[in-house]
Amino acid sequence: MERGHEFTVVLPGHGTYRVKLLEGVEIDDQAGETVGHWSAFDLHARGDSAGTVYQELLGGLQQRIAAGPGTPEFDAFAAYVRERGSRLSDEEVAARELAQVRETSVRWQVTDDEQYVVNLWRDAELQRDGDTVTVRAFELEATGERPGQALQALTEAVSMASGKHDAPGPRFDEFTTWVRANGDRVSAEALAQEAKDLQDYLTARDQLAPITPDDIEAESSTGVPLLVDFWAAWCGPCRQVTPVLASLADQWAGRLLVRKIDVDQFAGIWEKFEFRGIPAMLMFKDGKEIHRVIGFGGKDNLIAELEPHLAPLDH
Numbered sequence: 001m002e003r004g005h006e007f008t009v010v011l012p013g014h015g016t017y018r019v020k021l022l023e024g025v026e027i028d029d030q031a032g033e034t035v036g037h038w039s040a041f042d043l044h045a046r047g048d049s050a051g052t053v054y055q056e057l058l059g060g061l062q063q064r065i066a067a068g069p070g071t072p073e074f075d076a077f078a079a080y081v082r083e084r085g086s087r088l089s090d091e092e093v094a095a096r097e098l099a100q101v102r103e104t105s106v107r108w109q110v111t112d113d114e115q116y117v118v119n120l121w122r123d124a125e126l127q128r129d130g131d132t133v134t135v136r137a138f139e140l141e142a143t144g145e146r147p148g149q150a151l152q153a154l155t156e157a158v159s160m161a162s163g164k165h166d167a168p169g170p171r172f173d174e175f176t177t178w179v180r181a182n183g184d185r186v187s188a189e190a191l192a193q194e195a196k197d198l199q200d201y202l203t204a205r206d207q208l209a210p211i212t213p214d215d216i217e218a219e220s221s222t223g224v225p226l227l228v229d230f231w232a233a234w235c236g237p238c239r240q241v242t243p244v245l246a247s248l249a250d251q252w253a254g255r256l257l258v259r260k261i262d263v264d265q266f267a268g269i270w271e272k273f274e275f276r277g278i279p280a281m282l283m284f285k286d287g288k289e290i291h292r293v294i295g296f297g298g299k300d301n302l303i304a305e306l307e308p309h310l311a312p313l314d315h
Contacts, residue, residue: 001054003027008096009085011078012069016093019085022054040080059294062276090128097147098126101135104151107186108179111165115191118183120158121151138175201239204246211259213266213273217287219259224311225290229260230273230280238279241296245281248303255310283309 003022010016026037027050036045036053041064045056065074088096101121108116124137126147134143135150140161142153162176163169208229211219220226229245231238242260249258263269263278273282275294283291283306293305 001051001058003050003054008088009081011081014078014082014087016088017081017085018088019081021081021084022057023084024080025054025057027053041076059276063274066271066276094126094128097128097133098124101126101147101151106155108183109164110176110179113188113191115186116179116183117186118179120179122182124154126150138171197239200243204243205260207246208242208249208258208260211261213261213269215259216284219257220284220288221286222257224255224257225309226257226259226284227306228282228284229258230263230269230275230278230282231260232263232278235278237296241279241281241302244296244299244302248306252310255313256306281306 001022003025004020005022007019007021008016009019009021024038024040026039028035028037034047034050034053036047036050036057037043038057038061041061043057043060043064045053045060047053047056061077065071065077068074069078101124102119104119104121105117106120108118108120110116121135121137124135126136127134131145132143133145133147133150134141135147135154137154138158138161140154140157142150142157144150144153158175161169161171163172165172211228216226216228227245229238229241231242245258249256261269270276273280275282275292277294279294279296281293281302282289291305291309293302296302
């Protein structure tokens with residue numbers, strides 16, 4: 001993340017703006033550490049680089065404005081954006097949204113052994129009418145408040161029209177022919193690796209015991225730090241990190257306890273633990289958080305983050 005990065009921000013009731021949010025951040029080096037201060041929102045962050053500091057500050061801002069329009073925090077953010085940004089015309093907004101739709105690729109499964117990555121929406125059309133977005137493709141259309149919602153509804157309509165090889169819909173042959181002509185087939189090696197990765201994930205997931213938020217205090221009061229993996233079945237990085245966590249739980253037995261919480265099973269859990277992305281790996285001791293790692297940047301990085309907080313070897 002760079003200081004001059006340009007963001008596109010939608011302000012309900014005020015339009016869409018293009019703005020360099022981070023230009024209001026002051027960066028300083030203190031004793032070899034990078035320190036950032038965002039005076040407009042009274043946010044501070046420290047890290048090993050400016051990019052890390054910017055990410056931390058953006059995360060803090062997201063938490064600050066999470067309650068949305070009508071709150072003092074969001075209204076202050078909206079004023080900041082309007083003051084520093086430039087409002088896009090309806091035509092510019094529609095053009096940007098259409099470009100994003102047309103660049104979206106999907107995985108299309110003809111059979112388990114025949115799959116393609118295809119730019120399904122390359123010829124799509126998009127129309128915005130106030131707060132309603134309509135997306136059209138393959139003589140089908142769907143609407144939503146945002147392009148993503150409309151595209152999801154259109155995806156479902158295409159899926160119903162196509163069906164599957166063992167339960168074909170009225171347009172199965174048409175869509176299959178189009179995908180074969182326009183998509184890139186996924187290799188047998190890649191499919192085999194995906195199947196292995198999925199099995200590794202499922203095996204590792206079963207090795208990590210699930211708990212509830214109410215269990216954290218007791219589970220972290222044994223003298224050994226507790227690492228809680230906040231995950232969801234739909235989260236790709238969660239599937240990647242799970243086998244690593246299962247391996248580390250074995251490697252660090254007696255020095256770290258690893259448990260998991262499915263974020264989809266507990267209302268309000270994002271706000272309660274103040275994270276905006278998953279996997280979110282929070283470490284606790286005696287009921288209090290002592291460290292957190294958001295996202296998965298590889299096994300080596302995860303070990304470097306967690307190892308300083310393990311119980312001593314002679315525990």
